[in-house]
Amino acid sequence: MSYGAATHGANSLAIDLSPHVSLFTLIIGVLIYPRALLWVPLATLVVMFFVPFVLPFGDQSPWAMQPGVSFRLVFFLLVINVMTGFGIGFVVRTLYRRTTQNMQPFEADLLIAAVTFAVFMLSGLVMVNLISLFVSTLPAVELTALGFDQNYFDFAMTRMVRGAVVTSGFLIAIQQTPRLEELRFSLPFVxxxxxxxxxQGMGFGGYPMLDVAVLAALLAVSLPVSAAPIVVIIGVSLYAGLTGHFLSDTVLSDPREAMLRNYSLGMLVLVVLILALRGRGRHEREQRVASIRRLSTVRGFAGVGLFTVNVPRDTMRLDPAGQRLVGLPAEAHLDDLIGRFRADEQYLLRHAIESDSHASITLLLRLADMLDTGDNRVMRLHLWAETTVRNERVVYGLMVEVTEEHLQERALTNALNELSLRQDKQKQLFSIVSHEIRTPASVLSMLIDEMENGHDSQEVVTQMREASTQLLSVLDDMRQAVNPEKNQPLSIKPYVPADVAERVRNTYQLLAKGKSIRISLDLGPDSIRPMMGDSNRLKQILGNLVRNAIIHSEGSEIRICYQPDMPGLPQSPTPGTAFWSVTDDGVGIPQTEIERLFQPFERGSADARNQAEGSGLGLYIAKQAVELLGGSLQYFDAPEGGAGYRLNLSDKPASKQDMQSQMPASKAIENKKLGELRVLLAEDxxxxAQVTSKQLGRIFGEIELAENGREALEMVRDNPPDLLITDLFMPEMPGDELVRALQAEGIDIPIIGLTAAVVGDDIKRFEDVGATAVLPKPLDVKRLAGLLEDKVAV
Structure with a gap:
């Protein structure tokens, strides 16, 4: 173009250098080159600037030989072009950096192309005025020879418009990245x-510049978006360099020709606008396609598949993710898809697809495929249907595998249910304790009142011992109700059934009298024959049944029976030799409630027994105790009209050897040995501490007391005792920490742990630290003595 500007037309030096045609190279260079390489566009401008000055162009002489051309003038025009190029470039570059912070990159590029056009025009206006001011001192003859006449301003501003169009078009072109096949297709159109x-040389066509502008517009519209700017720029530049059109500015005598030249220039501006708009549209399309492609990739990783079903044609299409999910090809039949799901859920999917509803539907279905764990794969399907112009129902679906989430949700639900059950048990713990110890505690309270009223103290003492024994037995078996895995071991010893029945009646006699209920015994002749069994658990079982009748029956009599054989009762599921029954003449139990009778926390339905106290554990504990003894407990309708319970135990008659083994041996030697022991009791x-010391003093020798674990540790360090008995919960140092501290210091003495807890891990805490034995409170001194004989050399 620089060469063509010098060889074609009658442009003078003033017009061709205001601005120079290669000024856009410096502007583009400042925008895209790093600062270290700015010398490249600067050198290009300088070289192109001096082309008309030194080369002979046909019949025209070089500008360096023309009159009025001086070094001072040429240097000023070079400097003003360089300054204008750098100025436009740096202004646009600064604006670009600021706009990219708040705009999308491509949008910012288009904005910069428009800003460049405006800045170019404003800078050109300043440039033309500065040149006019500089040459105003030259003689009029030289000014006219150089082209600084009355048409200079109009011609210079026209060149400014062309320069702005070329620069903006070039910026739009470099934003495009054409593919190789697009270039191969488009470049021949140059x-x-x-x-x-x-x-045109042969006389065809109209106004030359308008013809080429129309051709450029057609190519800008029809060629691929990314290649069109390159083809247009190369083609227009080649045409201008060969013909001189768009490069020479002369005064036209025909106003119509001047109007067509202006139209041609406007057409070039329109071409640049077309290229900008098409580039923006292409960029938006590519962004959408890229976003869809990325989403599709992510969707594939996430296990989300798409499919469409043409219901009348019974055909469907699946995307790759959908094919992987259900194991079908890209094209299949509807029955193939439905067949992939479980048979009992296939009708749900078929109904959703084939129904006439256009509402969106979400289904959660299980595939027929099963995992190694035996669970079915689970799919969530989202369906939406529409009717096409051919009146065909088409269903669009999205499927996502939620097997892992489904399994996690199920596990979480199970865990929450289990946690809720545990919380319910914890909430009812106090109710359990109240229910199980209320009766013996109430009996003890009433017996104390009897003693204060002067009743037979020997009888009251006997009853108090029975009540306290029952209370301790209940506390021991609380572990069975709350923590069945920590049951107390069985204690099989000889017992007399008649004695057991009498003790149960004595224990609950006052409680029954308070409700005007009589407890009667119906014992067969074999009731005085000793049997081998756990009498404590038997008393607890019978006591729970009697207490249950006192609280719930609303009758007047409770009968305890013992016979080897009781005809008329239901057949027992387990064989046995000891048969008990507890019956009452009360309201009985509805048939609908019998199945839940032995469940924990069950209290029946809306009859009178619903209003009674208790937490529903009495029969549950009795049932557990019976099963622990290897027997059975059944409900039956009592002949008296109330409730009846049959207890069948496999206790065997006691032999003479059994009876002799349980006879108390002489304790003189044992007591003498134990009486020599010095015992340290740690109790806060x-x-x-006072009561326990008195009990220990009857068997052991010297008894020392420590109020807490820390004090006990110091006393052991100073003078180790023969035996240490320690509570678990004490201030400053708990009992298990005391045991651990003694073992760490190498002090090896027998240690007996005491705990009043019937639930929890208190016994395990002592066992974990290596205590010799663990006994419940209140301390049974006789049991302790026997334990020491068995486990400790005294």
Whole structure:
């Protein structure tokens, strides 16, 4: 173009250098080159600037030989072009950096192309005025020879518009990244511009510049978006360099020709606008396609598949993710898809697809495929249907595998249910304790009142012992109700059934009298024959049944029976030799409630027994105790009209050897040996310590007391005792920490742990630290003595 500007037309030095045609190279260079390489566009401008000055162009002399051309003038025009180029470039570059912070990159590029056009025009206006001011001192003859006449401003501003169009078009072109096949297809269209020049030379066509502008517009609209700017720029530049059109500015005598030249220039501006708009549209399409492609990739990783079903044609299509999910090809039949799901759920999917509803539907279905764990794969399907112009129902679906989430949700639900059950048990713990110890505690309270009223103290003492034994037995078996895995071991010893029945009646006699209920015994002749069994658990079982009748029956009599054989009762599921029954003449139990009778926390339905106290554990504990003894407990309708319970135990008659083994041996030697022992008792409760010390003093020798674990540790360090008995919960140092500290210091003495807890891990805490034995509170001194004989050398 620089060469063509010098060889074609009658442009003078003033017009061709205001601005120079290669000024856009410096502007583009400042925008895209790093600062270290700015010398490249600067050198290009300088070289192109001096081309007309030194080369002979046909019949025209070089500008360096023309009159009025001086070094001072040439240097000023070079500097003003360089300054204008750098100024436009740096202004646009600064604006670009700021706009990219708040705009999308491509949008910012288009904005910069428009801003460049405006800045170019404003800078050109300043440039033309500065040049006019500089040459105003030259003689009029030289000014006219150089082209600084009355038309200079108009011609210079026209060149400014062309320069702005070229620069903006070039910025739009460099934003595009054409593919190789697009370039191969589009570049041959550059030959249309020389062909147009030839046709115009042969007399074809209209106004030359308007013809080439129309051709450029057609190519800008029809060629691929990314290649069109390159073809247009190369073609128009080639045409201008060969013909001189768009480069020479002369005064036209025909106003119509001047109007067509202006139209041509406007057409070039329109071409740049077309290229910008098409580039923006292409960029938006590519962004959408890229977003869809990325989403599709992510969807594939996430196990989300898409499918469409043409219901009348019974055909469907699946995307790759959908094919992997259900194991079908890209094209299949509807029955193939439905067959992939479980048979009992296939009708749900078929109904959703084939129904006439256009509402969106979400289904959660299980595939027929099963995992190694035996669970079915689970799919969530989202369906939406529409009717096409051919009146065909088409269903669009999205499927996502939620097997892992489904299994996690199921596991979480199970865990929450289990946690809720545990919380319910914890909430009812106090109710359990109240229910199980209320009766013996109430009996003890009533017996104390009897003693204060002067009743037979020997009888009351006997009853108090029975009540306290029952209370301790209940506390021991609380572990069975709350923690069945920590049951107390069985204690099989000889017992007399008649004695057991009598003790149960004595224990609950006052409680029954308070409700005007009589407890009667119906014992067969074999009731005085000793049997081998756990009498404590038997008393607890019978006691729970009697207490249950006192609280719930609303009758007047409770009968305890013992016979080897009781005809008329239901057949027992387990064989046995000891048969018990507890019956009452009360309201009985509805048939609908019998199945839940032995469940924990069950209290029946809306009859009178629903209003009674208790937490529903009495029969549950009795049932557990019976099963622990290897027997059975059944409900039956009592002949008296109330409730009846049959207890069948496999206790065997006691032999003479069994009876002799349980006879108390002489304790003189044992007591003598134990009486020589010095015992240290660690107990923080003063009353318990005082009572326990008196009991220990009857068997052992010297008894020392420590109020807490820390004090006990110091006393052992100073003078180790023969035996240490320690409570678990004490201030400053718990009992298990005391045991651990003694073992760490190498002090090896027998240690007996005491705990009043019937639930929890208190016994395990002592066992974990290596205590010799663990006994419950209140301390049974006789049991302790026997334990020491068995486990400790005294």
């Amino acid at each position: 030959a249309l511009f020389p062909v147009l020049m030839i046709l 409760n003063a009353l318990v």
